[in-house]
Amino acid sequence: MTTAAILVVILPLLTAPIVALLPPGRLVGTAAFAIATATAVLALQLLAATLDGSVVIHQLGGWPPPFGIVYRIDALSAVMLSIVSVAAALVAWFQPTAIVDCVRPTDRARFTAAFLLALAGLNGMAATGDLFNVFVFLEISSLASYILIAMGARQDRRALTAAYDYLVLGAVGATFFVIGIAFLYMVTGTLNMADMAARLPGASPRAVEVGGAFLLVGLGLKVAIVPLHRWLPNAYAYAPSAVSTFLAMTATKVALYLVIRLGTSVFGGNHIGGIDLSQVLPALGVAALLFGSAAAIAEQDLTRLLAYSSVANIGLMLIAVGLGGADGIAAAVANLINHAVIKGGLFIAAAAVVQRFGHARFDALAGLARTMPLVFAMLVLGGLALIGVPLTAGFVSKFAVLEIAFRRGEIVLAIAILLSALLSVVYVWRVIEAGLLAPAPKAPPPPPPGHAIFQPPLLLLALAVLWLGVDSRWSLGVGAAVARSLGVTP
Amino acid sequence: MNAVATLLPYWAVASLLVIGLYITIAAGNLVKKLIGLGIFQVSVFVFYIAIGETLGAGPPILDARFTRYVNPLPSVLILTAIVVAVATLALGLALAVRIREAFGTVDEAELAPLTDSTLPPSPDAGSQP
Numbered sequence: 001m002t003t004a005a006i007l008v009v010i011l012p013l014l015t016a017p018i019v020a021l022l023p024p025g026r027l028v029g030t031a032a033f034a035i036a037t038a039t040a041v042l043a044l045q046l047l048a049a050t051l052d053g054s055v056v057i058h059q060l061g062g063w064p065p066p067f068g069i070v071y072r073i074d075a076l077s078a079v080m081l082s083i084v085s086v087a088a089a090l091v092a093w094f095q096p097t098a099i100v101d102c103v104r105p106t107d108r109a110r111f112t113a114a115f116l117l118a119l120a121g122l123n124g125m126a127a128t129g130d131l132f133n134v135f136v137f138l139e140i141s142s143l144a145s146y147i148l149i150a151m152g153a154r155q156d157r158r159a160l161t162a163a164y165d166y167l168v169l170g171a172v173g174a175t176f177f178v179i180g181i182a183f184l185y186m187v188t189g190t191l192n193m194a195d196m197a198a199r200l201p202g203a204s205p206r207a208v209e210v211g212g213a214f215l216l217v218g219l220g221l222k223v224a225i226v227p228l229h230r231w232l233p234n235a236y237a238y239a240p241s242a243v244s245t246f247l248a249m250t251a252t253k254v255a256l257y258l259v260i261r262l263g264t265s266v267f268g269g270n271h272i273g274g275i276d277l278s279q280v281l282p283a284l285g286v287a288a289l290l291f292g293s294a295a296a297i298a299e300q301d302l303t304r305l306l307a308y309s310s311v312a313n314i315g316l317m318l319i320a321v322g323l324g325g326a327d328g329i330a331a332a333v334a335n336l337i338n339h340a341v342i343k344g345g346l347f348i349a350a351a352a353v354v355q356r357f358g359h360a361r362f363d364a365l366a367g368l369a370r371t372m373p374l375v376f377a378m379l380v381l382g383g384l385a386l387i388g389v390p391l392t393a394g395f396v397s398k399f400a401v402l403e404i405a406f407r408r409g410e411i412v413l414a415i416a417i418l419l420s421a422l423l424s425v426v427y428v429w430r431v432i433e434a435g436l437l438a439p440a441p442k443a444p445p446p447p448p449p450g451h452a453i454f455q456p457p458l459l460l461l462a463l464a465v466l467w468l469g470v471d472s473r474w475s476l477g478v479g480a481a482v483a484r485s486l487g488v489t490p
Numbered sequence: 491m492n493a494v495a496t497l498l499p500y501w502a503v504a505s506l507l508v509i510g511l512y513i514t515i516a517a518g519n520l521v522k523k524l525i526g527l528g529i530f531q532v533s534v535f536v537f538y539i540a541i542g543e544t545l546g547a548g549p550p551i552l553d554a555r556f557t558r559y560v561n562p563l564p565s566v567l568i569l570t571a572i573v574v575a576v577a578t579l580a581l582g583l584a585l586a587v588r589i590r591e592a593f594g595t596v597d598e599a600e601l602a603p604l605t606d607s608t609l610p611p612s613p614d615a616g617s618q619p
Contacts, residue, residue, distance in 0.1 A: 139574045157592040157614035164585045
């Protein structure tokens with residue numbers, strides 16, 4: 001089992017250059033799917049092994065901590081590894097078809113290699129127990145993401161400026177993160193997270209405060225906390241649809257994982273440095289919830305609408321993390337899981353629309369209920385889940401946060417969550433209205449070859465949205481196990 | 491005097507950091523933004539090296555002449571970050587070249603109307619096969 005802890009990272013990392021050298025053809029996509037699936041199986045095995053609170057540790061090169069780097073998988077890490085790897089496997093399944101229009105045949109092997117590097121980087125961030133190692137993997141995944149986003153240029157040249165903007169903001173964020181690490185290293189003399197947690201109480205408080213502030217702002221850019229979200233809508237909208245699906249399911253969540261990790265395992269007590277997360281994050285979360293939902297209403301493009309809805313959903317997760325305590329962390333983890341499933345389904349539906357109509361603006365959605373019933377059904381189901389309608393996954397996670405807010409007398413937070421649900425009714429209705437009521441085009445373009453490939457992941461995620469809406473063991477139950485393993489006091 | 495000498499690197503770090511960050515945000519030219527980003531990242535390199543430095547200490551090798559040693563770890567760490575910064579800068583410049591090919595400009599003010607989100611999609615002519 002300790003080998004699995006490192007395999008989830010080095011399997012995609014080491015196979016990426018090999019995939020890059022493969023000849024153009026079907027083999028590239030098949031190899032990527034096989035690698036991503038193997039990684040997902042390993043990640044789920046790690047999840048099964050750690051849910052009871054045990055920890056899987058792999059010492060790189062046999063060096064014991066704190067001298068060597070350790071990969072330390074607890075329940076929280078395993079949940080993130082599972083979300084990222086399963087998302088990668090789903091995307092790798094339909095990715096060869098989805099990129100036909102945007103990536104030249106000669107570039108597809110390298111595109112797929114960049115996709116595997118992004119997977120390796122995101123998994124590495126979740127697996128490692130060394131703070132500087134987190135930075136390295138953050139940059140691996142970021143550099144790969146910039147490349148993947150820029151590949152959308154053959155469909156829309158704005159992908160280039162979106163990738164550039166993300167690169168500049170991402171580099172600033174990562175540099176802030178590394179400055180924060182420097183301050184903590186200065187006063188603790190260690191980079192190992194567990195070791196650092198033990199030494200922080202005796203460290204100079206001024207340096208810890210400054211370092212914590214740099215870490216939180218740097219991560220805030222990666223999480224896309226309003227007002228640091230400016231890169232996100234363009235990056236998701238202009239990237240190839242397979243890329244935006246993968247990033248929407250994983251990228252911001254892994255950065256949020258680091259916020260949870262720093263607030264519980266490293267600094268503890270829901271603090272990062274001198275910053276009390278329970279005071280800062282709910283306020284930022286309310287801003288993100290209301291701004292994201294309102295901005296989504298004004299959008300004329302399905303992908304951008306979903307991107308702004310992600311900004312809003314990040315706000316909900318921030319509120320859950322900020323509320324803290326065992327139930328707050330459990331609700332945050334449930335939101336991470338459910339949102340990945342819901343947004344995954346919605347973005348794959350959008351990918352199917354883009355594949356057929358060349359774009360996902362609202363005029364492409366006209367008559368979708370008749371031309372693409374399954375895709376439209378996913379859009380409706382996912383939309384209802386975004387609102388938080390009972391019997392969908394969104395209800396479980398939204399209700400969990402709402403319940404905590406009411407129980408602790410945080411009425412303002414509860415009102416903001418309900419208000420954002422109302423706003424999401426409006427933007428979800430606009431999607432349904434376009435698909436159901438607008439007349440279908442006289443001669444819609446026929447489904448392109450291989451279009452059926454979108455159906456298995458759509459069906460799978462649709463069933464998952466319904467299942468998670470009825471059975472909360474796989475969201476709140478896992479979240480409670482994570483909170484227990486982190487030792488968060490209620 | 492000694493206090494000034496000890497803090498000098500940190501003053502340099504702070505100045506480079508704000509200068510770099512200011513250029514990154516304020517410059518209108520995409521290449522100049524990347525130059526600002528480079529200066530910003532260099533400030534962090536200096537910061538890490540300054541953390542490891544001890545005045546009057548020798549290199550971290552066994553030698554009878556030295557009793558105090560410089561901490562090598564921050565220098566090793568920042569070597570990694572330098573590689574990352576070089577890769578980021580190269581990718582950023584490559585994107586700037588592609589943006590110049592696709593839009594005919596690398597000026598933010600001129601790009602803004604061309605990249606407005608309400609415009610219909612326009613494929614990049616340069617990347618057609």
